[in-house]
Amino acid sequence: MSESATGDGGGATGDAGDARQVTGDAGQVTGGVSRVAVGAGDGTRAVRAGLPEAVKYEPTLPGPVFAAHYHLPGDPTGPYTYGRDENPTWTLLERAVGELEAPGQDGAETLVFASGMAAISAVLFSQLRTGDVCVLPDDGYQALPLVRAQLEAYGIEVRTAPTGGDAQLDVLDGAKLLWIETPSNPGLDVCDIRRLAEAAHARGAVVAVDNTLATPLGQRPLELGADFAVASGTKQLTGHGDVLLGYVVGRDAQAMAAVRRWRKIVGAIPGPMEAWLAHRSIATLQMRVDRQSATALAVAEVLRERPEVTALRYPGLPDDPAHRIASQQMRRYGSVVSFTLPTRARADRFLEALRLVDDATSFGGVRSTAERRGRWGGDSVPEGFIRLSVGAEDPEDLVADLLRALDASAD
Numbered sequence: 085m086s087e088s089a090t091g092d093g094g095g096a097t098g099d100a101g102d103a104r105q106v107t108g109d110a111g112q113v114t115g116g117v118s119r120v121a122v123g124a125g126d127g128t129r130a131v132r133a134g135l136p137e138a139v140k141y142e143p144t145l146p147g148p149v150f151a152a153h154y155h156l157p158g159d160p161t162g163p164y165t166y167g168r169d170e171n172p173t174w175t176l177l178e179r180a181v182g183e184l185e186a187p188g189q190d191g192a193e194t195l196v197f198a199s200g201m202a203a204i205s206a207v208l209f210s211q212l213r214t215g216d217v218c219v220l221p222d223d224g225y226q227a228l229p230l231v232r233a234q235l236e237a238y239g240i241e242v243r244t245a246p247t248g249g250d251a252q253l254d255v256l257d258g259a260k261l262l263w264i265e266t267p268s269n270p271g272l273d274v275c276d277i278r279r280l281a282e283a284a285h286a287r288g289a290v291v292a293v294d295n296t297l298a299t300p301l302g303q304r305p306l307e308l309g310a311d312f313a314v315a316s317g318t319k320q321l322t323g324h325g326d327v328l329l330g331y332v333v334g335r336d337a338q339a340m341a342a343v344r345r346w347r348k349i350v351g352a353i354p355g356p357m358e359a360w361l362a363h364r365s366i367a368t369l370q371m372r373v374d375r376q377s378a379t380a381l382a383v384a385e386v387l388r389e390r391p392e393v394t395a396l397r398y399p400g401l402p403d404d405p406a407h408r409i410a411s412q413q414m415r416r417y418g419s420v421v422s423f424t425l426p427t428r429a430r431a432d433r434f435l436e437a438l439r440l441v442d443d444a445t446s447f448g449g450v451r452s453t454a455e456r457r458g459r460w461g462g463d464s465v466p467e468g469f470i471r472l473s474v475g476a477e478d479p480e481d482l483v484a485d486l487l488r489a490l491d492a493s494a495d
Contacts, residue, residue, distance in 0.1 A: 122188035126301050126415075127370040129187065134180025134363060148173045148360035169348060173356040177363045178331070181321075184300035184366070185313050185333040192306065193340045194333045195347060196359060200296060200316020201227055202352035203330030207292050207312050208261070210346040211339065214239035216260040221247045223273060224265040225294065226463055248273035248405065250280060256287050264310070265294040267406065269447075270457050270471040272297075272397040272422050274406035277413055281309030290339065296320075297447070301373045302416040306335060320419060320448025322365040323372050327358050372450060372476060376419035379482060380474040384421050386483050390490055395424040395466075420447050421472045425493075428467035431456045433493035435470075440477055440485040447473035452482060 120132045135144060152167040164170050178194040186192035197203040208231060212218055218235060220228055222244035232242045243259070245251040247268040252275065256262060262284040266275045281291045292312035293305035299320050305313040315321065317329035334340040347353065354362075377400065384398035399410035400417030410417060425431040435443045435454060444453040445460075452475035458467045474482065 120183070125370075129183060130301070130369040131367050133183045133366055134176045134178075136176065145360075145363060146172070146176070148356035150356050168351055168353055171353075171356055171359070173359045173363075174354065177359045180363055180366055181300070181317075181331050182333060184369075185295070185304060186306050186335070187304075189306060189335060191337065192333055192335045193337070194331060195340065195344055196317075196354050196362075197330035197332070197347060198352045198354050198358075199328045200314075200318055200330040202347075202350075203314050203316070203332045204231065204294070205350075206343050206346045206352065207314055207332055208235065208263070209238075210342040211261055211290060212238075212240050213260075215241075217241045217243065217258050219243050219245070219252050219255055219259045219262045219289075221245070221252065221263065221265050221268060223247055223268050223271050223464065224263075225269050225296075226460060246273065247271070247275050250275050252280060253283055256284055256289065259284065259287065259289040262289050262291045263294070264291065264305075266303075267297050267399055267410070267418065267420075269297055270420070270422050270463060270465065270469070272399060272404075272406065272420065274399055274410045274414075276409050277303070277305055277308040277310060281311075285309070290336075297418050297420060298414060298416075299369065299373055299418070299448075301370060302377075302418055303414045306333065308413055311336060311339065317362050319446060320373065320376070321369065322362045323369070323448055323450055324361075324365060325444075325446065325449040325451065327361050327365070329354055329358055329362050373416055373419075375476050376448075376450075376474050377416045379477075379479040380419050380421050381417070382479050383472070383474055383483060383486065386487065387421065387423055390487075392426055392430070392490065392494070393423045394426075395422075395469075397422045419474045421474060423470055423472070424466050425468040425470060428456065428458065430493055430495070431468040431470055434489050437489035437492040438485060439489075440482055441472070441475075441489075447471065449473065450476040452477060 120129050149172045154164045156165055174196050178196055182192055182194040218240055223246050235242050243255040245255050284291045290311045292314055293310040295305050295313045296315040296319050313333040317331055332343050381400045384401050387393045388396050398421045399406045441452040441454045445455055454470055454472040457463045457465050457469050457471050
């Protein structure tokens with residue numbers, strides 16, 4: 085809760101003081117416990133996530149706290165000492181994310197970062213040392229090959245395997261850390277988190293799951309046995325294409341202390357305005373995810389009837405190769421549909437013909453986007469591969485636009 089909340093417009097003291105005791109000496113939330121029951125619905129939880137106790141005459145969600153430093157007389161025993169270490173606006177956002185990713189899990193801690201890659205890097209580089217072995221997916225996020233090169237430069241052995249078929253099981257022996265991305269981006273393969281986590285733990289490895297595409301309303305990796313849930317809040321969590329953000333949720337205090345230390349060392353912190361915008365956006369997460377997931381399924385069902393569309397993937401389709409496992413661990417299947425058109429030229433013409441879908445990278449926003457992923461050169465996909473992020477437009481309008489663009493792009 086914001087320490088700038090005031091009574092009659094003065095400083096951070098006054099009648100509201102007792103209601104604002106939200107952090108302890110380590111900067112962890114210790115008061116202002118969520119008033120939402122653990123079994124509450126996702127919509128209720130999203131709308132109320134991380135909100136402070138009500139204080140008369142103050143906003144439901146306090147505004148962003150812009151502070152490089154804080155009043156600090158005497159020994160630095162309080163939660164807020166310097167802006168690179170803690171911020172009251174982060175505290176509320178971290179509590180909100182934790183209530184979604186790890187409801188009812190005592191001891192789970194959340195840390196927010198400047199971007200998804202900052203969060204990914206914080207886990208990998210805080211947990212691994214020279215001589216360790218790390219297992220990554222070979223079909224994951226485009227920046228992972230850059231991460232691999234940097235890990236190897238530090239003397240860390242990196243093994244890779246596909247997401248589908250739980251293939252990472254085959255390269256786990258001797259590993260210190262297993263990195264899972266499910267559903268994978270952009271191919272939308274799915275692996276069995278619980279099975280992989282159990283196998284990794286039996287070998288002494290910790291497990292991190294990139295939960296970006298699913299969101300905590302789609303799956304909760306910690307409940308499935310993972311040690312870390314990591315995500316880019318840039319995507320569907322915030323959902324408006326205007327914020328760069330990342331987060332890490334973990335349940336081991338020592339491991340999370342190392343992640344926190346890494347954030348401090350590299351300064352990979354979000355701005356208070358970005359953190360506030362993210363928290364504000366979470367209130368509509370359930371509505372957005374439900375709408376976008378339902379429309380994505382409708383789009384996938386229409387696209388699979390088109391002869392020029394091949395290699396269609398959406399985990400929510402009953403006949404998708406990933407559906408069986410996805411249905412066991414996911415509650416919603418996300419907003420992303422992938423497919424391939426016959427040629428690069430056909431894909432480019434299709435994208436150019438779209439009217440309601442922006443040609444842009446990223447995914448999860450309320451405005452639909454699509455792109456030919458091969459233009460970046462970092463994904464192992466055909467030249468005509470399209471990643472479509474379904475937004476919140478009316479399903480009928482979006483389907484009509486896609487079908488019209490397919491017709492217009494034909495030779």
